[in-house]
Amino acid sequence: MPTPTLLRRALIVGAAAGLAAPAWLSPAIAQARTLRRTPGQTEGPFYPVEIPTDHDADLLRNGQVRYAKGQAVWLDGTVVDLDGKAIAGATVEIWQCDVNGHYHHPGDGGKADPAFQGFGRTGVDRDGRYRFRTIRPVQYSSRTPHIHVKVKLDTAELLTTQLYVQGDPGNERDFLWRRLNEADRTAITVPFGAVADGLKATFPIVVQA
DSSP states (O other), rough: OHHEEEEEEEHHHHHHHHHOOOSSSSSSHHOOOOOOOOOOOOOTTTSSSSSOOSHHHHHHHHTTOOOOOOOEEHHHHEEOOOTTOOTTTEEEEEEEOTSSSSOSSGGGOOOTTTTOOOOOEEOOOOOOOOEEEOOOOOBTBBBBEEEEEEEEEETTEEEEEEEEEEETGGGGGGGGHSSSSSHHHHHHHOEEEEEEEHHHHEEEOOOOO
């Protein structure tokens, strides 16, 4: 049987990440656990002024042009409410810089690689699942690697946040990441693990609908 300290940590970390309760938890404890809302963060200055024509879930293809730089990533996850129910009809958006640290935005001088789509949007399925194809984010200026994430339901914005790479040395120096408490860091900092065709990261999202 786990110690009280281990039990508390499992509940905190699991709730922060939107994960299912560990198998060793009793049904009563598991049912009593309330999911913790994914923390929001600033939108930043580079959200698209206009949504680009190509804004699908594959950021490695902009129109007919393929982007072959950086480390390719499958980014997936779920969007659920505080009770763990899938948010039917929700849309997930992501945007990030290219491998040279540039965004598709006039505020960044139009320096982004045209082969990198840079912004993507996809709807969740009936189980709340979403998936993108993109690159592992890179550091630019004073910012640690991150991917911007926004969740919408019709015209309502349910969440705007940033997703970080677990174990990246730049995290401890990043002014936005440092402001987070431990539970919030756990919720939006995820591992990027190796798979057959690149990397994979899973980002579970909990919103208040």
